[in-house]
Amino acid sequence: MYAIREAMAAFRRAPILTALSAGMVGLALYVVGLFSLATYNLQIALAAIEERVEIVVYIRDNTRQSEIDLFLREIMDFQEVSSTNFISKMDALERAQRDLPEFGQLFLDSEVNPLPQSIEIALHPLSRTPEALAKVVKAAQGYKFVEDALYGEEWVDRLFALRRIGLATTTAAGAAFAMVAALIIGAALRIAVFARREEIYIMRLVGARNGFIRSPFLLEGALAGLTGGILASGLTYGSYMGVSTYMLDVAWIPFSWVGIGLTAGLLFGTISSAVAIHLHLKKV
Secondary structure, three states, X not given: OHXXXXXXXXXXXXXXXXXXXXXXXXXXXXXXXXXXXXXXXXXXXXHHHHOOOEEEEEEOOOOOHHHHHHHHHHHOOOOOEEEEEEEOHHHHHHHHHHHOHHHHHHHHHOXXXXXXXXXXXXXXXHHOOHHHHHHHHHHHHXXXXXXXXXXXXXXXXXXXXXXXXXXXXXXXXXXXXXXXXXXXXXXXXXXXXXXXXXXXXXXXXXXOOHHHHHHHHHHXXXXXHHHHHHHHHHHHHHXXXXXXXXXXXXXXXXXXXXXXHHHHHHHHHHHHXXXXXXXXXXXX
């Protein structure tokens, strides 16, 4: 109760300094919030592109239906494969006329359907890797009636290279932003501790223990950090609404990420305050 009363009293005694500390925490975490928003939407964009990754197996025209059925059963035995879809020559023609209207008349005028029958193979989300795709393609090409099996190897390699680059960049930049935020928060709370140095000195003179002295500062730092986290969440949401309304449609970060941000603010505030008061007590 003493720690709570002192922390509240400190807020009342120095509202400008308290607001400055919380504001610096909020701005530091706001930068992290913007970065998290961009990172999350990049992940969504890459995942949407990755969902389109599939294998197309082209079947010779003289292939018997029993051979196709056998292929479908055996290819589903691969743990990487999630589903298959057989496209007949007629289905391929109807799809081409629907998706390629500029060539529709050309297909209609032709007496022979030039399009091959094929099988589309989709993989499980965790199996959409170049290695898994190459494994299934190699197995499909082992059938004599398979004319070719394609999955856009060069395009897939670039996609996964982009994902690796994005992961490395977000990890490095996220760690850098978090470190900068920690330094700013620590500096703000050290100012608050320094402003009350005389109070700390008097408490030491009357025999107060270090734990008794620390507790109000730790609580004050935690509250300042939590307030800054709430401020950062509000600013990030405002930026999200502005971008969504006036620029492009983006997704809001998961609420678990918001919870992590608030927790990070609280922990940053507590730890930075603990370090600041510890250093000051060593000098008294």
